[in-house]
Amino acid sequence: MTNMSLFHFLSYGFIERAYLAGSFIAVLCAMLGMFLVLRKLSLIGDGLSHVSFGAIALGLFFGFYPFYVAVPVVILASVLILKLTQKAKIYGDAAIGIVSSVGIASGVILASLSKGFNVDLFSYLFGNILAISNQEVYLSVGLSLLVLGIIIFLYHDLFSATFDEEYAKVSGIKTETINIVLTVLTAVTVVLAIKVVGIMLVSALLILPAVTALQVAKGFKTAMIIASMVSVLSVLLGITVSFFLDLPAGATVVMINALFFGLAIIYKKIT
Amino acid sequence: MIKVLEIKNLSFAYGTSEILSGVSFQVDKGNYIALAGPNGAGKTTLIKTILGLIGKPHGAVKIFGNDFENFTDWKKIGYLPQRVNAFNPLFPATVKEVVGLGLLSKKSYPKKFTKKDEEKIKEMLSLMAISNLQDTPVAELSGGQQQRVFLARALASDPELLILDEPSTALDPQTRQHFFELVEKLNKEKGVTIILITHDTSQVGNYANKLLYLDRKVIFYGPFGEFCQSQNMEKYFGHFSQHLICHQHD
Numbered sequence: 001m002t003n004m005s006l007f008h009f010l011s012y013g014f015i016e017r018a019y020l021a022g023s024f025i026a027v028l029c030a031m032l033g034m035f036l037v038l039r040k041l042s043l044i045g046d047g048l049s050h051v052s053f054g055a056i057a058l059g060l061f062f063g064f065y066p067f068y069v070a071v072p073v074v075i076l077a078s079v080l081i082l083k084l085t086q087k088a089k090i091y092g093d094a095a096i097g098i099v100s101s102v103g104i105a106s107g108v109i110l111a112s113l114s115k116g117f118n119v120d121l122f123s124y125l126f127g128n129i130l131a132i133s134n135q136e137v138y139l140s141v142g143l144s145l146l147v148l149g150i151i152i153f154l155y156h157d158l159f160s161a162t163f164d165e166e167y168a169k170v171s172g173i174k175t176e177t178i179n180i181v182l183t184v185l186t187a188v189t190v191v192l193a194i195k196v197v198g199i200m201l202v203s204a205l206l207i208l209p210a211v212t213a214l215q216v217a218k219g220f221k222t223a224m225i226i227a228s229m230v231s232v233l234s235v236l237l238g239i240t241v242s243f244f245l246d247l248p249a250g251a252t253v254v255m256i257n258a259l260f261f262g263l264a265i266i267y268k269k270i271t
Numbered sequence: 272m273i274k275v276l277e278i279k280n281l282s283f284a285y286g287t288s289e290i291l292s293g294v295s296f297q298v299d300k301g302n303y304i305a306l307a308g309p310n311g312a313g314k315t316t317l318i319k320t321i322l323g324l325i326g327k328p329h330g331a332v333k334i335f336g337n338d339f340e341n342f343t344d345w346k347k348i349g350y351l352p353q354r355v356n357a358f359n360p361l362f363p364a365t366v367k368e369v370v371g372l373g374l375l376s377k378k379s380y381p382k383k384f385t386k387k388d389e390e391k392i393k394e395m396l397s398l399m400a401i402s403n404l405q406d407t408p409v410a411e412l413s414g415g416q417q418q419r420v421f422l423a424r425a426l427a428s429d430p431e432l433l434i435l436d437e438p439s440t441a442l443d444p445q446t447r448q449h450f451f452e453l454v455e456k457l458n459k460e461k462g463v464t465i466i467l468i469t470h471d472t473s474q475v476g477n478y479a480n481k482l483l484y485l486d487r488k489v490i491f492y493g494p495f496g497e498f499c500q501s502q503n504m505e506k507y508f509g510h511f512s513q514h515l516i517c518h519q520h521d
Contacts, residue, residue, distance in 0.1 A: 153380070156375055157382070159368075163372065164372075166324055172343065222363070
Protein backbone atom coordinates (compact mmCIF):
# COMPACT_ATOMS: atom_id res chain seq x y z
CA MET A 1 0.00 0.00 0.00
CA THR A 2 2.77 2.45 0.95
CA ASN A 3 4.54 1.90 -2.40
CA MET A 4 1.49 3.07 -4.30
CA SER A 5 2.13 6.19 -6.40
CA LEU A 6 0.24 9.36 -5.68
CA PHE A 7 -1.26 9.18 -9.17
CA HIS A 8 -2.79 5.78 -8.47
CA PHE A 9 -3.99 6.95 -5.09
CA LEU A 10 -5.71 9.98 -6.56
CA SER A 11 -7.34 7.93 -9.29
CA TYR A 12 -9.45 5.99 -6.82
CA GLY A 13 -13.07 7.08 -7.00
CA PHE A 14 -13.60 6.81 -3.26
CA ILE A 15 -10.59 9.08 -2.63
CA GLU A 16 -11.95 11.67 -5.05
CA ARG A 17 -15.34 11.51 -3.35
CA ALA A 18 -13.77 11.82 0.10
CA TYR A 19 -11.63 14.79 -0.98
CA LEU A 20 -14.56 16.58 -2.60
CA ALA A 21 -17.14 16.12 0.16
CA GLY A 22 -14.53 16.49 2.91
CA SER A 23 -13.25 19.81 1.55
CA PHE A 24 -16.71 21.38 1.36
CA ILE A 25 -17.63 20.20 4.85
CA ALA A 26 -14.25 21.39 6.15
CA VAL A 27 -14.87 24.95 4.90
CA LEU A 28 -18.33 24.94 6.47
CA CYS A 29 -17.02 23.74 9.82
CA ALA A 30 -14.25 26.35 9.81
CA MET A 31 -16.55 29.26 9.02
CA LEU A 32 -19.32 28.33 11.42
CA GLY A 33 -16.79 27.24 14.04
CA MET A 34 -15.33 30.75 14.03
CA PHE A 35 -18.69 32.30 14.98
CA LEU A 36 -19.36 29.59 17.57
CA VAL A 37 -15.94 29.81 19.23
CA LEU A 38 -16.13 33.61 19.45
CA ARG A 39 -19.62 33.36 20.97
CA LYS A 40 -18.32 30.81 23.50
CA LEU A 41 -20.71 28.24 22.03
CA SER A 42 -18.02 25.76 20.96
CA LEU A 43 -19.68 22.83 22.65
CA ILE A 44 -22.94 23.19 20.76
CA GLY A 45 -21.32 20.99 18.08
CA ASP A 46 -20.69 18.31 20.67
CA GLY A 47 -24.25 18.52 21.98
CA LEU A 48 -25.83 18.40 18.53
CA SER A 49 -23.66 15.48 17.46
CA HIS A 50 -24.97 13.57 20.47
CA VAL A 51 -28.51 14.41 19.37
CA SER A 52 -27.66 13.08 15.93
CA PHE A 53 -26.73 9.76 17.61
CA GLY A 54 -30.34 9.50 18.76
CA ALA A 55 -31.63 10.71 15.39
CA ILE A 56 -29.54 8.21 13.44
CA ALA A 57 -30.77 5.46 15.76
CA LEU A 58 -34.33 6.64 15.04
CA GLY A 59 -33.69 6.44 11.30
CA LEU A 60 -32.22 2.97 11.55
CA PHE A 61 -35.05 1.86 13.85
CA PHE A 62 -37.72 2.82 11.33
CA GLY A 63 -35.64 1.81 8.32
CA PHE A 64 -35.12 5.33 6.90
CA TYR A 65 -31.88 6.66 5.51
CA PRO A 66 -30.36 7.96 8.81
CA PHE A 67 -29.18 11.34 7.48
CA TYR A 68 -32.66 12.23 6.25
CA VAL A 69 -33.91 11.77 9.81
CA ALA A 70 -30.87 13.36 11.45
CA VAL A 71 -31.03 16.69 9.57
CA PRO A 72 -34.54 17.73 10.73
CA VAL A 73 -34.20 16.24 14.22
CA VAL A 74 -30.87 17.98 14.87
CA ILE A 75 -32.27 21.26 13.49
CA LEU A 76 -35.18 20.96 15.94
CA ALA A 77 -32.77 20.20 18.77
CA SER A 78 -30.67 23.25 17.91
CA VAL A 79 -33.73 25.51 18.07
CA LEU A 80 -34.71 23.82 21.34
CA ILE A 81 -31.30 24.68 22.84
CA LEU A 82 -31.81 28.30 21.83
CA LYS A 83 -35.34 28.44 23.21
CA LEU A 84 -34.33 26.75 26.47
CA THR A 85 -31.71 29.43 27.08
CA GLN A 86 -34.21 32.19 26.28
CA LYS A 87 -37.49 30.94 27.74
CA ALA A 88 -36.44 28.62 30.56
CA LYS A 89 -33.69 31.11 31.51
CA ILE A 90 -30.94 28.55 31.88
CA TYR A 91 -27.34 28.97 30.71
CA GLY A 92 -26.39 27.80 27.22
CA ASP A 93 -24.03 25.08 28.45
CA ALA A 94 -26.79 23.62 30.64
CA ALA A 95 -29.26 23.67 27.72
CA ILE A 96 -26.68 21.93 25.51
CA GLY A 97 -26.10 19.37 28.28
CA ILE A 98 -29.83 18.60 28.59
CA VAL A 99 -30.48 18.20 24.86
CA SER A 100 -27.23 16.28 24.37
CA SER A 101 -27.91 13.70 27.08
CA VAL A 102 -31.53 13.21 25.94
CA GLY A 103 -30.15 12.57 22.43
CA ILE A 104 -27.67 9.95 23.61
CA ALA A 105 -30.20 8.33 25.95
CA SER A 106 -32.81 7.98 23.20
CA GLY A 107 -30.17 6.47 20.88
CA VAL A 108 -29.15 3.92 23.50
CA ILE A 109 -32.79 2.98 24.22
CA LEU A 110 -33.60 2.58 20.51
CA ALA A 111 -30.46 0.47 20.00
CA SER A 112 -31.46 -1.69 22.93
CA LEU A 113 -35.02 -2.09 21.62
CA SER A 114 -33.99 -3.01 18.09
CA LYS A 115 -31.19 -5.49 18.96
CA GLY A 116 -30.32 -5.47 15.29
CA PHE A 117 -28.63 -2.32 14.15
CA ASN A 118 -26.02 -1.77 16.86
CA VAL A 119 -23.14 -2.31 14.45
CA ASP A 120 -24.57 0.22 11.96
CA LEU A 121 -25.23 2.75 14.70
CA PHE A 122 -21.81 2.47 16.26
CA SER A 123 -20.13 2.89 12.86
CA TYR A 124 -21.43 6.49 12.96
CA LEU A 125 -19.53 7.16 16.16
CA PHE A 126 -16.21 7.54 14.36
CA GLY A 127 -17.37 8.13 10.78
CA ASN A 128 -15.63 7.01 7.62
CA ILE A 129 -15.26 9.55 4.88
CA LEU A 130 -13.53 6.92 2.70
CA ALA A 131 -16.80 4.99 2.56
CA ILE A 132 -18.84 7.96 1.35
CA SER A 133 -21.23 7.10 -1.48
CA ASN A 134 -22.01 9.15 -4.59
CA GLN A 135 -25.43 9.98 -3.17
CA GLU A 136 -23.84 11.23 0.06
CA VAL A 137 -21.35 13.35 -1.91
CA TYR A 138 -24.19 15.04 -3.80
CA LEU A 139 -26.05 15.61 -0.56
CA SER A 140 -22.96 16.93 1.22
CA VAL A 141 -21.89 19.25 -1.59
CA GLY A 142 -25.45 20.48 -2.18
CA LEU A 143 -26.12 21.24 1.48
CA SER A 144 -22.62 22.71 1.90
CA LEU A 145 -23.21 25.12 -0.99
CA LEU A 146 -26.54 26.13 0.50
CA VAL A 147 -25.07 26.74 3.96
CA LEU A 148 -22.03 28.56 2.52
CA GLY A 149 -24.34 30.73 0.43
CA ILE A 150 -26.33 31.72 3.52
CA ILE A 151 -23.14 32.45 5.51
CA ILE A 152 -21.82 34.69 2.72
CA PHE A 153 -25.22 36.42 2.33
CA LEU A 154 -25.44 37.13 6.06
CA TYR A 155 -21.70 37.59 6.65
CA HIS A 156 -21.87 41.19 7.91
CA ASP A 157 -24.89 40.50 10.15
CA LEU A 158 -23.26 37.39 11.63
CA PHE A 159 -20.04 39.34 12.19
CA SER A 160 -21.83 42.27 13.82
CA ALA A 161 -24.04 40.11 16.07
CA THR A 162 -21.04 38.01 17.15
CA PHE A 163 -18.82 41.01 17.86
CA ASP A 164 -21.38 43.10 19.76
CA GLU A 165 -24.98 41.87 19.81
CA GLU A 166 -26.30 45.02 21.48
CA TYR A 167 -24.80 47.31 18.87
CA ALA A 168 -25.99 44.98 16.10
CA LYS A 169 -29.57 45.44 17.34
CA VAL A 170 -29.21 49.22 17.22
CA SER A 171 -27.96 48.80 13.63
CA GLY A 172 -31.36 47.33 12.80
CA ILE A 173 -30.06 43.76 12.57
CA LYS A 174 -32.61 41.16 13.70
CA THR A 175 -30.23 39.43 16.05
CA GLU A 176 -32.79 36.84 17.25
CA THR A 177 -33.25 35.70 13.65
CA ILE A 178 -29.49 35.69 13.07
CA ASN A 179 -29.00 33.53 16.17
CA ILE A 180 -31.61 31.03 14.96
CA VAL A 181 -30.04 30.93 11.48
CA LEU A 182 -26.58 30.34 12.97
CA THR A 183 -27.89 27.51 15.16
CA VAL A 184 -29.79 25.85 12.31
CA LEU A 185 -26.76 26.08 9.99
CA THR A 186 -24.65 24.52 12.75
CA ALA A 187 -27.14 21.67 13.03
CA VAL A 188 -26.93 20.91 9.29
CA THR A 189 -23.14 21.15 9.38
CA VAL A 190 -22.85 18.84 12.37
CA VAL A 191 -24.87 16.15 10.57
CA LEU A 192 -22.70 16.52 7.46
CA ALA A 193 -19.47 16.44 9.49
CA ILE A 194 -20.43 13.15 11.12
CA LYS A 195 -19.59 11.47 7.84
CA VAL A 196 -16.07 12.93 7.98
CA VAL A 197 -15.04 12.42 11.61
CA GLY A 198 -17.96 10.72 13.33
CA ILE A 199 -20.22 11.73 16.19
CA MET A 200 -17.46 11.61 18.81
CA LEU A 201 -15.14 14.01 17.01
CA VAL A 202 -17.44 16.49 15.28
CA SER A 203 -16.79 19.30 17.73
CA ALA A 204 -13.05 19.08 16.97
CA LEU A 205 -13.77 19.95 13.33
CA LEU A 206 -15.74 23.00 14.47
CA ILE A 207 -13.33 24.18 17.15
CA LEU A 208 -9.76 23.38 16.06
CA PRO A 209 -9.54 25.30 12.74
CA ALA A 210 -11.12 28.37 14.38
CA VAL A 211 -8.83 28.41 17.42
CA THR A 212 -5.81 27.77 15.17
CA ALA A 213 -6.68 30.80 13.04
CA LEU A 214 -7.30 32.92 16.13
CA GLN A 215 -3.70 32.33 17.22
CA VAL A 216 -2.23 33.94 14.13
CA ALA A 217 -4.86 36.06 12.34
CA LYS A 218 -5.04 39.83 12.51
CA GLY A 219 -8.50 40.59 11.19
CA PHE A 220 -11.80 38.70 11.16
CA LYS A 221 -11.89 38.02 7.44
CA THR A 222 -8.27 36.83 7.54
CA ALA A 223 -9.16 34.53 10.44
CA MET A 224 -12.02 33.02 8.41
CA ILE A 225 -9.71 32.41 5.44
CA ILE A 226 -6.94 30.86 7.58
CA ALA A 227 -9.45 28.65 9.43
CA SER A 228 -10.90 27.42 6.13
CA MET A 229 -7.44 26.68 4.73
CA VAL A 230 -6.34 24.83 7.87
CA SER A 231 -9.59 22.87 7.90
CA VAL A 232 -9.39 21.80 4.23
CA LEU A 233 -5.69 20.97 4.51
CA SER A 234 -6.33 18.87 7.62
CA VAL A 235 -9.09 16.91 5.89
CA LEU A 236 -7.05 16.33 2.71
CA LEU A 237 -3.89 15.38 4.64
CA GLY A 238 -5.92 13.31 7.10
CA ILE A 239 -7.55 11.28 4.33
CA THR A 240 -4.19 10.77 2.60
CA VAL A 241 -2.24 9.84 5.73
CA SER A 242 -4.98 7.56 7.02
CA PHE A 243 -5.04 5.71 3.69
CA PHE A 244 -1.29 5.14 3.50
CA LEU A 245 -0.80 4.33 7.21
CA ASP A 246 -4.03 2.37 7.47
CA LEU A 247 -5.41 4.56 10.24
CA PRO A 248 -9.00 5.65 10.92
CA ALA A 249 -9.67 8.70 8.69
CA GLY A 250 -11.73 10.76 11.16
CA ALA A 251 -9.25 10.46 14.01
CA THR A 252 -6.34 11.25 11.66
CA VAL A 253 -8.10 14.39 10.42
CA VAL A 254 -8.58 15.53 14.02
CA MET A 255 -4.95 14.80 14.96
CA ILE A 256 -3.67 16.81 11.98
CA ASN A 257 -5.97 19.65 12.99
CA ALA A 258 -4.51 19.46 16.50
CA LEU A 259 -1.01 19.48 15.02
CA PHE A 260 -1.78 22.70 13.14
CA PHE A 261 -3.10 24.19 16.37
CA GLY A 262 0.14 23.27 18.15
CA LEU A 263 2.20 24.81 15.33
CA ALA A 264 0.10 27.99 15.49
CA ILE A 265 0.78 28.33 19.21
CA ILE A 266 4.53 27.88 18.63
CA TYR A 267 4.42 30.41 15.76
CA LYS A 268 2.66 32.92 18.00
CA LYS A 269 5.23 32.42 20.75
CA ILE A 270 8.24 32.97 18.50
CA THR A 271 6.87 35.95 16.53
CA MET B 272 -38.97 71.97 15.85
CA ILE B 273 -38.33 68.35 14.89
CA LYS B 274 -38.97 65.98 17.78
CA VAL B 275 -36.19 63.41 18.00
CA LEU B 276 -37.52 61.58 21.06
CA GLU B 277 -40.87 61.74 22.84
CA ILE B 278 -40.98 59.65 25.98
CA LYS B 279 -44.23 59.49 27.91
CA ASN B 280 -44.76 57.71 31.22
CA LEU B 281 -42.02 55.15 30.62
CA SER B 282 -41.56 52.48 33.27
CA PHE B 283 -39.26 49.49 33.49
CA ALA B 284 -38.72 46.80 36.12
CA TYR B 285 -36.31 43.90 36.53
CA GLY B 286 -38.68 41.36 38.06
CA THR B 287 -40.31 43.15 40.97
CA SER B 288 -37.57 45.77 41.24
CA GLU B 289 -38.74 48.95 39.54
CA ILE B 290 -35.87 50.78 37.85
CA LEU B 291 -37.76 53.48 35.96
CA SER B 292 -41.05 54.99 36.97
CA GLY B 293 -43.21 57.35 34.92
CA VAL B 294 -40.34 58.90 32.99
CA SER B 295 -41.44 61.57 30.50
CA PHE B 296 -39.36 63.98 28.48
CA GLN B 297 -38.87 65.24 24.96
CA VAL B 298 -35.69 65.74 22.95
CA ASP B 299 -35.70 68.25 20.10
CA LYS B 300 -33.36 68.30 17.14
CA GLY B 301 -30.05 69.95 18.01
CA ASN B 302 -30.34 69.40 21.76
CA TYR B 303 -27.21 68.40 23.65
CA ILE B 304 -28.47 66.65 26.75
CA ALA B 305 -26.41 65.50 29.71
CA LEU B 306 -28.19 62.56 31.32
CA ALA B 307 -26.95 62.44 34.90
CA GLY B 308 -27.90 60.80 38.16
CA PRO B 309 -26.47 58.68 40.96
CA ASN B 310 -25.33 55.07 40.56
CA GLY B 311 -28.32 52.81 39.95
CA ALA B 312 -30.52 55.74 38.92
CA GLY B 313 -31.53 53.91 35.73
CA LYS B 314 -29.60 56.05 33.20
CA THR B 315 -28.32 53.16 31.09
CA THR B 316 -31.60 51.28 31.56
CA LEU B 317 -33.49 54.32 30.23
CA ILE B 318 -31.37 54.40 27.07
CA LYS B 319 -31.54 50.63 26.58
CA THR B 320 -35.31 50.70 27.05
CA ILE B 321 -35.69 53.47 24.48
CA LEU B 322 -33.52 51.51 22.01
CA GLY B 323 -35.44 48.28 22.62
CA LEU B 324 -32.38 46.45 23.95
CA ILE B 325 -34.06 45.15 27.10
CA GLY B 326 -37.57 44.16 26.23
CA LYS B 327 -40.56 46.18 25.19
CA PRO B 328 -41.00 49.51 26.95
CA HIS B 329 -44.03 50.17 29.16
CA GLY B 330 -45.15 53.63 28.14
CA ALA B 331 -44.97 55.54 24.92
CA VAL B 332 -41.69 55.88 23.03
CA LYS B 333 -41.57 57.82 19.80
CA ILE B 334 -38.34 58.03 17.81
CA PHE B 335 -38.20 60.65 15.06
CA GLY B 336 -41.98 60.86 15.18
CA ASN B 337 -42.53 57.09 14.83
CA ASP B 338 -43.85 54.77 17.49
CA PHE B 339 -41.07 52.45 18.65
CA GLU B 340 -42.72 49.41 17.00
CA ASN B 341 -42.74 51.16 13.63
CA PHE B 342 -39.28 52.69 13.79
CA THR B 343 -36.87 51.12 11.29
CA ASP B 344 -34.60 53.98 10.30
CA TRP B 345 -31.74 52.88 12.56
CA LYS B 346 -29.12 54.71 10.52
CA LYS B 347 -30.38 57.90 12.17
CA ILE B 348 -29.08 56.68 15.52
CA GLY B 349 -25.43 56.38 16.53
CA TYR B 350 -24.81 54.52 19.78
CA LEU B 351 -21.68 54.25 21.87
CA PRO B 352 -22.43 51.67 24.59
CA GLN B 353 -20.95 51.65 28.06
CA ARG B 354 -17.86 49.52 28.72
CA VAL B 355 -17.17 48.95 25.06
CA ASN B 356 -13.99 47.09 25.97
CA ALA B 357 -16.19 44.34 27.41
CA PHE B 358 -16.07 42.63 24.01
CA ASN B 359 -14.34 39.27 23.62
CA PRO B 360 -10.57 40.03 23.71
CA LEU B 361 -9.92 37.03 21.46
CA PHE B 362 -11.98 38.60 18.68
CA PRO B 363 -9.53 39.34 15.86
CA ALA B 364 -11.50 42.18 14.24
CA THR B 365 -9.40 45.08 12.98
CA VAL B 366 -10.16 48.76 13.53
CA LYS B 367 -11.31 49.09 9.91
CA GLU B 368 -13.63 46.09 10.18
CA VAL B 369 -15.23 47.40 13.39
CA VAL B 370 -15.77 50.91 12.01
CA GLY B 371 -17.36 49.28 8.95
CA LEU B 372 -20.03 47.75 11.20
CA GLY B 373 -21.36 51.27 11.68
CA LEU B 374 -22.40 51.35 8.03
CA LEU B 375 -24.62 48.27 8.21
CA SER B 376 -27.67 50.24 9.35
CA LYS B 377 -27.59 52.00 5.96
CA LYS B 378 -27.42 48.77 3.97
CA SER B 379 -30.10 46.58 2.50
CA TYR B 380 -29.57 42.97 1.42
CA PRO B 381 -27.26 41.79 0.01
CA LYS B 382 -25.06 43.92 2.27
CA LYS B 383 -21.91 44.78 0.38
CA PHE B 384 -19.36 47.49 0.96
CA THR B 385 -18.80 49.85 -1.96
CA LYS B 386 -15.90 52.17 -2.75
CA LYS B 387 -17.94 54.98 -1.21
CA ASP B 388 -18.23 52.96 2.00
CA GLU B 389 -14.46 52.42 2.05
CA GLU B 390 -14.02 56.18 1.71
CA LYS B 391 -16.47 56.77 4.55
CA ILE B 392 -14.53 54.40 6.79
CA LYS B 393 -11.30 56.23 5.94
CA GLU B 394 -12.99 59.55 6.70
CA MET B 395 -14.10 58.30 10.13
CA LEU B 396 -10.65 56.90 10.90
CA SER B 397 -9.13 60.23 9.97
CA LEU B 398 -11.68 62.16 12.06
CA MET B 399 -10.76 60.09 15.10
CA ALA B 400 -7.04 60.29 14.28
CA ILE B 401 -6.70 56.52 14.12
CA SER B 402 -5.90 56.04 10.42
CA ASN B 403 -2.53 54.53 11.32
CA LEU B 404 -4.31 51.82 13.34
CA GLN B 405 -6.73 50.68 10.65
CA ASP B 406 -5.27 47.16 10.32
CA THR B 407 -4.62 46.65 14.03
CA PRO B 408 -6.90 44.28 15.95
CA VAL B 409 -9.12 46.35 18.28
CA ALA B 410 -8.27 44.06 21.20
CA GLU B 411 -4.63 45.22 21.00
CA LEU B 412 -5.51 48.91 21.49
CA SER B 413 -5.56 50.96 24.68
CA GLY B 414 -8.91 51.85 26.28
CA GLY B 415 -8.78 55.37 24.84
CA GLN B 416 -7.99 54.15 21.34
CA GLN B 417 -10.80 51.59 21.53
CA GLN B 418 -13.18 54.35 22.58
CA ARG B 419 -12.26 56.34 19.47
CA VAL B 420 -12.82 53.25 17.29
CA PHE B 421 -16.30 52.76 18.74
CA LEU B 422 -17.13 56.43 18.36
CA ALA B 423 -16.01 56.22 14.71
CA ARG B 424 -18.36 53.22 14.34
CA ALA B 425 -21.21 55.20 15.91
CA LEU B 426 -20.60 58.15 13.57
CA ALA B 427 -20.14 56.15 10.37
CA SER B 428 -23.82 56.22 9.41
CA ASP B 429 -23.97 60.04 9.79
CA PRO B 430 -26.51 59.74 12.62
CA GLU B 431 -28.92 62.50 13.53
CA LEU B 432 -29.04 61.32 17.14
CA LEU B 433 -25.88 60.27 18.94
CA ILE B 434 -26.25 58.45 22.26
CA LEU B 435 -23.07 58.17 24.31
CA ASP B 436 -23.05 56.08 27.49
CA GLU B 437 -20.29 57.28 29.80
CA PRO B 438 -17.87 57.74 26.93
CA SER B 439 -15.04 59.43 28.78
CA THR B 440 -14.31 56.86 31.49
CA ALA B 441 -11.39 55.23 29.64
CA LEU B 442 -9.92 58.47 28.36
CA ASP B 443 -6.95 60.46 29.68
CA PRO B 444 -7.65 64.18 30.34
CA GLN B 445 -6.20 65.34 27.01
CA THR B 446 -8.13 62.78 24.93
CA ARG B 447 -11.24 63.52 26.99
CA GLN B 448 -10.96 67.20 26.15
CA HIS B 449 -10.48 66.38 22.45
CA PHE B 450 -13.45 63.99 22.62
CA PHE B 451 -15.82 66.55 24.14
CA GLU B 452 -14.72 69.18 21.61
CA LEU B 453 -15.42 66.77 18.79
CA VAL B 454 -18.90 65.94 20.08
CA GLU B 455 -19.62 69.65 20.54
CA LYS B 456 -18.52 70.28 16.95
CA LEU B 457 -20.90 67.58 15.71
CA ASN B 458 -23.69 69.20 17.69
CA LYS B 459 -23.01 72.79 16.69
CA GLU B 460 -21.80 72.40 13.10
CA LYS B 461 -23.75 69.37 11.90
CA GLY B 462 -26.81 69.74 14.14
CA VAL B 463 -26.42 66.22 15.56
CA THR B 464 -28.61 65.74 18.63
CA ILE B 465 -26.59 64.41 21.55
CA ILE B 466 -27.60 62.46 24.64
CA LEU B 467 -24.61 61.90 26.87
CA ILE B 468 -24.83 59.75 29.98
CA THR B 469 -22.28 60.95 32.47
CA HIS B 470 -21.26 61.07 36.09
CA ASP B 471 -18.99 63.99 35.34
CA THR B 472 -21.52 66.81 35.08
CA SER B 473 -18.79 69.33 35.85
CA GLN B 474 -17.11 68.82 32.49
CA VAL B 475 -20.10 68.10 30.27
CA GLY B 476 -21.83 71.14 31.70
CA ASN B 477 -19.51 73.23 29.61
CA TYR B 478 -20.94 71.71 26.44
CA ALA B 479 -24.46 70.41 27.06
CA ASN B 480 -27.37 72.81 26.91
CA LYS B 481 -29.78 70.69 28.92
CA LEU B 482 -29.58 68.48 31.98
CA LEU B 483 -31.81 65.47 32.51
CA TYR B 484 -31.28 64.43 36.11
CA LEU B 485 -32.65 60.98 36.74
CA ASP B 486 -33.12 59.02 39.92
CA ARG B 487 -35.50 56.29 38.73
CA LYS B 488 -37.80 59.17 37.80
CA VAL B 489 -37.07 62.55 36.28
CA ILE B 490 -35.89 64.87 39.04
CA PHE B 491 -35.01 67.75 36.73
CA TYR B 492 -35.15 68.39 33.01
CA GLY B 493 -34.19 71.75 31.59
CA PRO B 494 -31.30 74.07 30.85
CA PHE B 495 -28.18 73.56 32.97
CA GLY B 496 -28.20 77.15 34.17
CA GLU B 497 -31.79 76.79 35.34
CA PHE B 498 -30.85 73.75 37.40
CA CYS B 499 -28.04 75.61 39.09
CA GLN B 500 -30.30 78.55 39.95
CA SER B 501 -33.32 76.48 40.94
CA GLN B 502 -34.30 76.85 44.57
CA ASN B 503 -36.46 73.75 44.29
CA MET B 504 -33.39 71.77 43.26
CA GLU B 505 -31.42 73.32 46.08
CA LYS B 506 -34.12 72.08 48.44
CA TYR B 507 -34.05 68.63 46.80
CA PHE B 508 -30.29 68.17 46.66
CA GLY B 509 -29.07 70.54 49.33
CA HIS B 510 -26.82 73.46 48.47
CA PHE B 511 -23.61 71.45 48.48
CA SER B 512 -24.79 68.73 46.08
CA GLN B 513 -26.41 71.23 43.75
CA HIS B 514 -23.16 73.16 43.68
CA LEU B 515 -21.21 69.95 43.09
CA ILE B 516 -23.29 69.12 40.01
CA CYS B 517 -22.89 72.66 38.68
CA HIS B 518 -19.49 73.58 39.98
CA GLN B 519 -17.61 74.10 36.74
CA HIS B 520 -20.50 75.10 34.63
CA ASP B 521 -20.34 78.62 33.26
